[in-house]
Amino acid sequence: MNSLVQTAWKRFQNAFPVILFFFVLFLIIVEGFGLQYAIVVSVFTTIFQTQHTKSHTLSYYVKLLLNSYILCGLAFLSSLNLPLCILLNFTVPFLLVFLHSSQFNQKGYFSYAMIFVFLELMPPTLSTLPMELAAITVAVFVLGLSLQLYARLFLKTSEPWAKIRLGIGELADLLDLIASGNLSDDTSARLRRLEQDFHRLSYGGHGFFALKTETSRLYDMLAILFQRASYLVTDTSWKNSVDEAHIDALHRLAAYLRTVRDQMSSENNRALISEARAFLNGMNLENGRLRIFFRSFLHMLILILKSETEPETAAPPWQKLSLDDTIAGLRRRCTLESFEMRFALRLSVVMTVSYTISYLVDITHSYWFPMNAFLLLMPAFEESNYRMKTRPVGTAIGCLFVYLVLPNLHTTAGQFVFALAALSIMYCATPGTWNHPIFSTCYALTLASMSIPQTTAISMRLLCLAAAVVLVYVVNHFVFPTSRDTMFRFNMRTLFRLHNSYWEIIRQTLYGRVDLSSAREILTYFHMIYGEAAAYINSLPDSEEKSAGQKTLIVLWQIFSELEQMEFLIQTGYVDSRAFDSLLDLAAACQKRFTKGSHTPLPELRETSLPSADGEPVSAADLTAGRSPLVIAPSGNLDLDYVIRRYLKNAESVTAAFGTFA
Structure with a gap:
């Protein structure tokens, strides 16, 4: 009690x-x-x-x-x-x-x-x-x-740097654990959680018609920073070739991050930036995987430290609106698979049918039909089904209360007190539960009974609710239903499409058209979708399907991390321009492989391009024609070639999953 x-x-x-x-x-x-x-x-x-x-x-x-x-x-x-x-x-x-x-x-x-x-x-x-x-x-x-x-x-x-300090401090602790050899599942999970937290924080700046802000850009970069550390944990290929110098470098980086946490400010970060550059210039690590990590990590950290002390020039609101991001958001919504399109159509059908009937039927308080329909139809399929069970129960109890109590309230003042007291209790209840509509019904029926007979009001309330339940049930089940399973399959298809979109970002970078805003938009959207898909698959009971889904998601996350690292290496000039043609062929081939209906194999990376049957090197055109797997010549950069090999190995392992969801 x-x-x-x-x-x-x-x-x-x-x-x-x-x-x-x-x-x-x-x-x-x-x-x-x-x-x-x-x-x-x-x-x-x-x-x-x-x-x-x-x-x-x-x-x-x-x-x-x-x-x-x-x-x-x-x-x-x-x-x-x-x-x-x-x-x-x-x-x-x-x-x-x-x-x-x-x-x-x-x-x-x-x-x-x-x-x-x-x-x-x-x-x-x-x-x-x-x-x-x-x-x-x-x-x-x-x-x-x-x-x-x-x-x-x-x-x-709410101060953005407070969240950032907490995140950087936790990252420093995790790097010490990594250096000590504690590469546990818990360490990996903590890093991914940090990454997802900052992607969620930045998501508000990537909405439809959202204005670009410095805070959103800062959260984007923090999320990428944590992603790079998280990928280091999941890619265990580097562990067997580390020595004391590598371990010492990781501990030094952890100590430097604690200094950053304690000293970074929005006024002057020059000393911290100089220390990061000295760390970067003096680094001479033989392990390729760790070398990539340190370079990409420290470059991003320098950008983060500069972002507050060297803000972008103030621009009017209309210039902060990214037209490319808006068009990309519109394209995502304009498909019958998207959540926005499916729910928008369901809500429109429910409101059109209910209000049309209410308009045509000349019965008092018939507007309770569209009102109940609006409150029953929720974006989530399962929540609508739940409300169709709880709202009738609560409404029936509320009608009974009014039937028993209202005849004993003989003054208008007493009726108002009863109605307002009921509504006050309603605000204490949780919307969607069976007890919430008890008190909203008491409020509505009390006010309605001031103008029409009580029994008429109760009858209309129950009749309109019954009609709303029937309408919402039909629409919820037969008009573009959006169950969790349906959304999971759509999310998986979206992740593969975003993979191809990021290859397009890499292609544009190779052509000299760097678009950091679009790259951050795709990364944020990928990780938001990834988080939702992972939450669904983790909620399933243990089964082979669950294990396969979890493995596919982890590999997709690794693939995207590898794409982001390729983009970083190209942007920062670590790749010789003579290798650009091979990289363009690689991009075209990988996009083709992960296109619906395609069965062409993924390309291979070897020391030299192998000749085709007619003596000419195999090209992307041969690949798209389905004649032969593409063999890519090395880029000339050991770090980039390492990332490409990791990417191709991981991409091959999810081709079967792509066939399932495409």
Whole structure:
């Protein structure tokens, strides 16, 4: 019993800011504009609930206000006639998901979609539209004041360098473990976790229409730094040829990283950069794998230290928007396999069907049908199925409560107290659980019973919910379903496509067109997809399929690390330009091998190119014609040739998996 009371008290403490915001906004809106605008309170309380633990700038509130005006206007237009109702209820939800959500931020659409959907429940007329816009303006103003006050009182300022110092300190400890020979699975897992953490931190700067920021670029580089250390652990081929000089170099690097952690600043890192360059210039390691690691690692660390003391020239917002990244994001979304397209279509179908029926059926409170459908349909297939079980249970219990309690409340004030108390408890419950809709139902039915008979309100609530469950069930199962298994297969295909995209980055670098922004975008997207695929495969019960999937993912990660190292060696001038033709042939051959429908073999790397039957060297054209495997001449750089051989060995081991998922 004590634990139950403690849990309830903890939930109330967490929900209290939301409850307080609701009461304040409810009093302001109802007293200032009237009870018919109470729907605005529910919408902006939900926004406060999802945003109060985050920091926001003035631009966020301006964007929210302008978008709210637009969505209010669209809600008004959708009520004018049936064609507009159908058109807008299909296009608006589709665009909101397409532009604001992603596979890694699946509910990014929710706040804006809720504004549109809920304002449609009781759409404004031409005469009441100015009043509704005024109510929205007041709500955004109160929301802004409340969020800023909460941030000042309770939120700690997030400082990027604090996260970076923690990460670099842990990396130094791990390098000492590596130097001591402790290459355990735990060491590898800790490094990959650090890498994934910084890829997630940088992901916000790679979203659709996201502005490029220095912080995002910094997180990108940190993620690459950890990736290079992590790859050193997974590639154990270097362990048998290390000596005391190699071990000492790793310990020195760990000690240097601790110095970086303690002394780096946003004002002057010249001493740290000079030490890194001296380390780099004085390095004379015989082990090729370690030599590649030290060069790539220290080069990236120098870039990180310079990034804060030598920031890029300030640019206006429109110049910070990467057109290439936006086009790449649009291409990823414009496929029936993408999460954004599949869920956008499902939500559009549900909203179009439900609001069209609500428009055509002249029954009071029929808008509960689209409202329930909107709340039942979630981006995740499994979550929608779960809500279709829990929401009917909670709604039925809520209807029973209202049926028993409301007849005993004889005054309007008493009914308001009951409704507001129920809603306060609702904010303490977890959305999607069976108890959450109990209290939302009590609130909605109490207000509805003020204008229609109680039994009619209860009947309509249950009927609309039943219709919503049927509609969402059909759409969730038959209109582009997105189960976890479906998304896993799509993720695997995406990883192979990104492999080919990174080869294209290497090709462009060989032609002299270096695009660091696109390279970082692909790397971040690869690792976000990789993390989601790994989470799914690790959640499966032990089986041969699980083991094979885990092995394939690890090798794909190694392949991408090797591609990134090739790109580094080419960018930094370690490769003779005379080897570029062979590398271009290699890129074309590897892209061809990992293209759907292709069965051509991967190329080979030997001392010299072998002649074909007619005495001419085998070319990429021969390969694409399927006549012979391509034999690539060495690049002339021992480090690059080492990476290429590792890449070809690993790539060969996942060709069967590519055939399965392509």
